[in-house]
Amino acid sequence: xxxxxxxxxxLHDIPDVILSxxxxxxxxxxxxxxxxxxxxxxxxxxxxxxxxLTLRGNIRNLFLLPTCFRxxxxxxxxxxxxxxxxxxxxxxxxxxxxxxxxxxFPSVASLIVYVRNPLTLHLLASQWPNLxxxxxxxxxxxxxxxxxxxxxxxxxxxxxxLSSLDVSHFYCWTEDLPPVIQAYPSIATSLSHLNILKHxxxxxxxxxxxxxxxxxxxxxxxKLLATCIFNPRFIGFISDQTLLTLALxxxxxxxxxxxxxxxxxxxxxxxxxxxxxxxxxxxxxxxxLPLLEELVLDVCHNVKHTWPALELLNTKCPMLKSLRLGQxxxxxxxxxxxxDGVALCQALESLSxxxxxxxxxxxxxxxxxxxxxxxxxEVLGCNQxxxxxxxxxxxxxxxxxxxxxxxxxxNLNAVSSLQALEPIRDRIVKLHIDCVWAxxxxxxxxxxxxxxxxxxxxxxxxxxxxxxxxxxxxNDCPSLEEIxxxxxxxxxxxxxxxxxxxxxxxxxxxxxxxxMILDCSGVTGYALTAPVGHTDLxxxxxxxxxxxxxxxxxxxxxxxxxDVDVNQRCLFLPAAGLLxxxxxxxxxxxxxxxxxxxxxxxxxxxxxxxxxxxEDYYPAPDNDTITEMRVGSCCRFEDALNSSSRHVPD
Numbered sequence: 001x002x003x004x005x006x007x008x009x010x011l012h013d014i015p016d017v018i019l020s021x022x023x024x025x026x027x028x029x030x031x032x033x034x035x036x037x038x039x040x041x042x043x044x045x046x047x048x049x050x051x052x053l054t055l056r057g058n059i060r061n062l063f064l065l066p067t068c069f070r071x072x073x074x075x076x077x078x079x080x081x082x083x084x085x086x087x088x089x090x091x092x093x094x095x096x097x098x099x100x101x102x103x104x105f106p107s108v109a110s111l112i113v114y115v116r117n118p119l120t121l122h123l124l125a126s127q128w129p130n131l132x133x134x135x136x137x138x139x140x141x142x143x144x145x146x147x148x149x150x151x152x153x154x155x156x157x158x159x160x161x162l163s164s165l166d167v168s169h170f171y172c173w174t175e176d177l178p179p180v181i182q183a184y185p186s187i188a189t190s191l192s193h194l195n196i197l198k199h200x201x202x203x204x205x206x207x208x209x210x211x212x213x214x215x216x217x218x219x220x221x222x223k224l225l226a227t228c229i230f231n232p233r234f235i236g237f238i239s240d241q242t243l244l245t246l247a248l249x250x251x252x253x254x255x256x257x258x259x260x261x262x263x264x265x266x267x268x269x270x271x272x273x274x275x276x277x278x279x280x281x282x283x284x285x286x287x288x289l290p291l292l293e294e295l296v297l298d299v300c301h302n303v304k305h306t307w308p309a310l311e312l313l314n315t316k317c318p319m320l321k322s323l324r325l326g327q328x329x330x331x332x333x334x335x336x337x338x339x340d341g342v343a344l345c346q347a348l349e350s351l352s353x354x355x356x357x358x359x360x361x362x363x364x365x366x367x368x369x370x371x372x373x374x375x376x377x378e379v380l381g382c383n384q385x386x387x388x389x390x391x392x393x394x395x396x397x398x399x400x401x402x403x404x405x406x407x408x409x410x411n412l413n414a415v416s417s418l419q420a421l422e423p424i425r426d427r428i429v430k431l432h433i434d435c436v437w438a439x440x441x442x443x444x445x446x447x448x449x450x451x452x453x454x455x456x457x458x459x460x461x462x463x464x465x466x467x468x469x470x471x472x473x474x475n476d477c478p479s480l481e482e483i484x485x486x487x488x489x490x491x492x493x494x495x496x497x498x499x500x501x502x503x504x505x506x507x508x509x510x511x512x513x514x515x516m517i518l519d520c521s522g523v524t525g526y527a528l529t530a531p532v533g534h535t536d537l538x539x540x541x542x543x544x545x546x547x548x549x550x551x552x553x554x555x556x557x558x559x560x561x562x563d564v565d566v567n568q569r570c571l572f573l574p575a576a577g578l579l580x581x582x583x584x585x586x587x588x589x590x591x592x593x594x595x596x597x598x599x600x601x602x603x604x605x606x607x608x609x610x611x612x613x614x615e616d617y618y619p620a621p622d623n624d625t626i627t628e629m630r631v632g633s634c635c636r637f638e639d640a641l642n643s644s645s646r647h648v649p650d
Contacts, residue, residue, distance in 0.1 A: 012041065023049045053105075055080055056610060058638050060090045062097070067104045074110040077101075078137045082634040083614050086116040087124075090631075094123055102127035109133065115170070116140060118150050125158035133193070134159070135166035139616045142172065149180040156184040164193035168225065169616075174206050178213045188217035197225040197257060198264075205229040205261035207236025215249035222291075224250060225257035230299045232276040240281035247288035254293045254319075260300035263326060275301035275327075282309035283316075292317040298326030298354065305330045307341030314344040324352035324378075331356060334363030343370030352378035352405075361389025368396035376403035378432075383410040390420030398423045402452075405432035407459060413438055418473045425450055432457035437468045449476045456480055462489030462523050462540075466503030480510045484517040487544065491525030491561070496535045497543045505547030514554040520544060520561040521591070527563035527570065537561050542574035549581035556585060560592035569615075570594055576601035583607060591616055596633040603640055609648055611641060 023045055026032055036046040047068040054076040057064060080087060088094035101124070102108075110133040115121055125131065134155060151172060155162070167177070177196060181188045194214070196206065205227040206214075215221065228238045238258070247253075277299065286292070286309065295317070297303075306328045313320055323345065325331060331353065332341035342351070343363075348371045353359060359382045368374075374397050379385065390412065394401060401424050406417045413436035421428060425448060435458050456477070460466065466485070507513060523540065530536040540561060548556075556579075562569040571594035579588065580601045587610040588602065594613055602611060613634070640646075 016045075020045060020049055024051075027052075052076075056612075057081065058635060059087060059097075060635065062100065065100065065104055069105065071107055072105050073107050074133075075105050075108045076112040078112045078114045078135075079612065080114070081612060081638060082631045083612055084114065084116065084140055085631060087114060087120050094119070098123040098127050110164075111135070112137065114138060115151060118146075118154055121151065122154035122158075125155050129158055130161055131159040132161055133164035133166075134162065135168075135195075136170040138171045139169070139614075140171065148173070149176045152176065152180045153183075156180055156187055160187060161190070162187050163190050165191065166193075166195040168195045168197045168199055174204055174210055178210050181214050181217045185217060189220060191218045192220055193223040194218060194221055195223075195225040196227065197259060198227040198261070208238055208242045209236060211238070212242065212245055212249065215246050219249060220252060221250040222252055223255040224253060225255070225296075226259075227261050228258050230260045230275050230277070230301050231262075231273070232301070233273075237276060239276045240278055243277065243285045244281060244288070247285045251288060252291055253289050254291050255295075256289065256292060257294070257296035259296065259298040259326070262300050263298040273301050275299045275303050277303050279303070279306050279309040282306065283312045286312045286316045290316060291319060293319050294322040295320060296324040297328070298324065300327055303328045307331055307333060310342045311340065311344050313342075314346060318347065320345060320347060322350040322376075323348055324350075324354070325356070326354040327356070328353075329356060329358055331359065332363040332366055334360060334366040339366055339370035343367045345371055347373065349373050350376040350403075353380070353382060354378075355381040357383065360384050361386055361392070364389045365392045365396070368393045372397065373400055375400050376430075377401060378405035379407075379409060380405070381408040385409055386411045387416040387420045390417070391423065394421055395423040398427065402428055403430040404428060405457070407432060407434050409434075414468070414472045422448075426452065428453055430455040430457075432459070434458075435460035435464060435466065435469065437464065437472070447473060447475050449478070450474065450480075452479055453477045454479050455482050455484075457484040457486070459486045459488065462487055462491055463494045463497065465499060467506045469503075470506055470509055475509055477510050478512065480513050482515040482517075483507065483510075483513060484519065486519045486522065488522035489524075491523060491537065491540050492534060494535075497540070500543070501546035502544045503547065504545065505550045507547075508550055508552070511552075513552065516551075516553050516555070517557045518544070519557075519559040521559040521569070523561035524564055525561055527566055527568040537563065538572035538574055541572045542578070545575050545578045548578055549583070551582060552584050553582060554584060555587040556582070557589045558591065560590065562592075568593070571598055573598060573601075580604040586610065588612075589614060596637065599633075599637050600640065603646070606646070607648060608641065611637075 023032075023035070026035065032046055032050065036043040048071055050069050050072055052074040053069050053072045056079050059080045077087065088097050091097045108128045109130055111124070111128065111131055112135040113120065113124060114137045116138060136151075198205070207229060211226060211228060215224070229236055230238050282303075295313075307330050310331055313323070323342070325342075330341070332339075332343050334343075343366045351367070351371060351374055361384070364385060377397075390406070394404070404421060404424075406412050412420065414433055417433045421431070428450065429452050431453060456474070458469070525537040525540055526534060527537050558575075560569045560571055560575070569592035571590055571592060576594075576598040579585070580603075582605060584607055585605060586607055588608060590611075590613050592613075593615060599611075599613070602608060
């Protein structure tokens with residue numbers, strides 16, 4: 001077409017094949033929903049190209065189940081309510097419900113589902129025999145007298161094409177998996193991805209013989225994530241021979257993630273005891289896994305003089321891009337002219353070093369020279385590092401580094417950590433620091449712009465305030481979209497808060513902040529009446545949440561504080577009242593228990609559209625007498641939330 005001539009070409013003239021490809025490239029749910037509102041053609045096209053769908057709402061409202069997403073291959077049913085209850089028990093004929101789900105989503109090949117009892121998998125797995133990836137979710141206790149592995153048998157019975165299994169959020173015993181894997185050798189052989197990494201410290205890790213029996217049956221595994229026992233004082237600990245045999249059993253591994261069962265706990269590391277792992281054996285293991293791309297060894301016990309073994313990673317595992325080491329000592333000497341140890345892994349793009357007591361500034365600088373492609377770096381519990389060393393490190397990697405985590409490092413508080421990151425201040429996208437304000441008063445602080453920072457994670461001790469965050473140098477973050485705050489400590493040892501609020505109102509300086517994770521699960525206190533001279537958790541909850549009503553949050557995940565003596569994690573009256581005043585909140589997920597009348601307080605928030613109560617902690621109480629949120633009360637709350645009398649602006 002000649003320049004300057006008029007054109008009557010319309011967007012609808014684009015061939016359907018090209019338009020379909022354009023739609024397929026968009027994955028953000030709200031954007032796709034907005035596109036579907038343009039016209040009927042775009043609505044049908046969006047629905048026909050949607051590949052992933054997460055269902056919410058109450059399972060009893062079957063008439064609301066969408067039937068227009070026929071092409072969906074990944075279906076997530078784990079958020080359906082009443083959350084934590086057997087999915088299909090809401091109907092007198094659960095088989096009909098399972099068949100209806102299959103009719104609505106005939107193309108499902110990947111499924112995530114909350115499995116409270118074996119019947120759920122028995123009915124659902126038979127509807128989709130071509131399932132390839134399955135993730136099971138359960139935080140509640142096992143059914144009494146359930147046979148070993150009974151939860152997994154229906155899945156292996158009905159899904160012969162299974163290639164990926166994730167039970168990392170599935171509460172079960174370590175004894176459940178090995179016999180099922182051994183009983184279905186054809187499926188075990190076809191498994192390429194197995195995630196048995198438990199995300200809670202109260203869960204026992206897999207013993208050596210259990211891990212080896214699993215891997216012996218799964219020779220084609222590409223990805224293996226597992227919680228293990230590295231403590232040599234325990235029966236079944238992971239030794240040199242275990243690692244060598246595992247490497248022989250699964251030589252095709254591209255991802256190997258082995259973590260001690262205590263790695264998820266808040267307990268300080270054991271820096272005295274040694275693991276039963278030698279650097280010589282590690283070198284042999286690396287030699288047998290040439291396809292490794294990601295390696296995690298979080299041992300929680302000392303592995304000494306590891307630099308010779310880590311040097312082999314560069315030659316024996318040339319495709320390695322991500323490395324995470326927990327309590328490995330001597331990873332880089334930093335004294336020779338050429339790089340040594342982990343600094344020789346030149347292809348690394350992500351590196352995490354945890355509890356390395358002999359990591360010095362010189363070693364860190366040597367790593368920055370050798371690993372010049374690093375875009376992500378985490379350092380935890382390395383007490384010899386200083387601000388100067390971290391500054392040199394970030395300066396050398398200023399062209400690539402965009403994701404940094406600094407935690408539990410004695411010489412790196414909030415201010416010094418931010419000053420050490422000055423060379424990448426205009427590039428960093430994701431950041432974690434500890435809110436240790438010991439030296440903030442009296443130091444010269446330059447308030448500068450962090451133009452690309454989108455995600456901020458903070459750790460803060462109970463009783464401390466959040467307000468100094470903006471004074472430490474993080475006051476100007478125009479792109480910040482999400483913040484995660486982890487509060488940890490024992491309120492029983494603390495006096496009554498000396499300030500009225502924790503400081504959430506100070507977050508109003510971030511104009512684009514819309515999502516928050518407020519994690520108080522590490523806070524321990526008195527849920528019931530506190531002894532004389534102490535403060536109960538309801539007052540602490542008021543302290544933590546005061547100011548949230550001034551925020552512009554759209555989505556909040558809130559983990560309540562806990563009383564470990566009575567096994568109670570619940571929402572109190574102050575939290576319900578304050579959350580009801582957060583006028584921009586659309587999604588609210590409360591991780592704990594609550595009384596029904598307190599949940600009804602939330603209806604006073606006119607913008608709330610999605611509220612869910614999750615008892616996702618080990619183990620969630622099966623017969624909890626302190627909460628009224630049963631199936632009936634949950635349904636009453638949801639009916640009120642979705643009532644036509646509530647006008648929700650969109």
